[in-house]
Amino acid sequence: MKRGERAAVARAVTAVENDYPAAAAIVETARTEAGHALVLGLTGPPGAGKSTLTDALVREFRRRSKLVAVLAVDPSSSVTGGALLGDRIRMSGHATDRGVFIRSHASRGRADGLALTTSRVIDVMDAAGSDIIIVETVGTGQSETGITRLADTSILVWPPGSGDDIQAAKAGILETVDLVVVNKADQPGADAAKAALEAAVSWRGELVPPVLMTVATRGDGVGELAGLLVDGDRPARRSPRRTLQGLRQEITEAALVLARERARHHPRLAGLADAVADGTAGVDDAARQLLEILTGGDDSG
């Protein structure tokens, strides 16, 4: 997986998605190795052109010799739905490109449309050496903003002619998104949609996201978008992904110190050590018991 061998990465993702026994070790390794990739989150209403834009972006990133992974998150839990999402991207000719890794998976009913497994799969793709990971999710409402927490840069893809829905998005994704793309700019109402979206985010002051126009089917505007994403200045705020990575590491280290400290002075330690010596308890078992006491906050001994 760490060497980016496709079959191994695919197996690792499957293991993590299905919570196979190997998953815990894979997740642990992936977490330790992850942190290099730029994670892009694409979200927006159904049919806005997210998959088409993803496909066009992949082409742009490949021209820049980036290793790309795509994760299409299916909001339904249906297996066929997930497979279809993947097929839609796979059909477009990246299938034989060794520099592109494509997966789709179901979000298994999580309210924010992003399962815990999504973040784990991102870690696996990151650990496998991806330079850029594109995550596609459907949705614009308040409950759909999970992507902005998972991604370094989140992008809202919007089609012309759905002006009324902008009000709904205003209370959700438009509060946090880093970039807005009016796709299908070849269709009527694109300029009006751009203006409406610009108005809807204008209150964000210094953090107003740029609003771009693309025609994903033709690749128009996609080079500019790709350039902004990888070459341009990073958003002013710290990358949430990197922050999360740093936090995890800090917590792991702090927890280790804390556990060692507490265990050393715990009144139950001697008793458990005796039980292990007697053979009435296994080391694993005794350790788990003590950990349960420590994490349960039960210091009574």
Ligand SMILES: Nc1nc2c(ncn2[C@@H]2O[C@H](COP(=O)(O)OP(=O)(O)OP(=O)(O)O)[C@@H](O)[C@H]2O)c(=O)[nH]1
């Ligand atoms: N005219 C035009 N059609 C487009 C453009 N981009 C995408 N489409 C078409 O719009 C339809 C939906 O595109 P998708 O990329 O599947 O949209 P999506 O947002 O991924 O859809 P879901 O994943 O189902 O939510 C397809 O028929 C595309 O060919 C565009 O820029 N212009």
Ligand SMILES: [Mg+2]
């Ligand atoms: Mg799609």
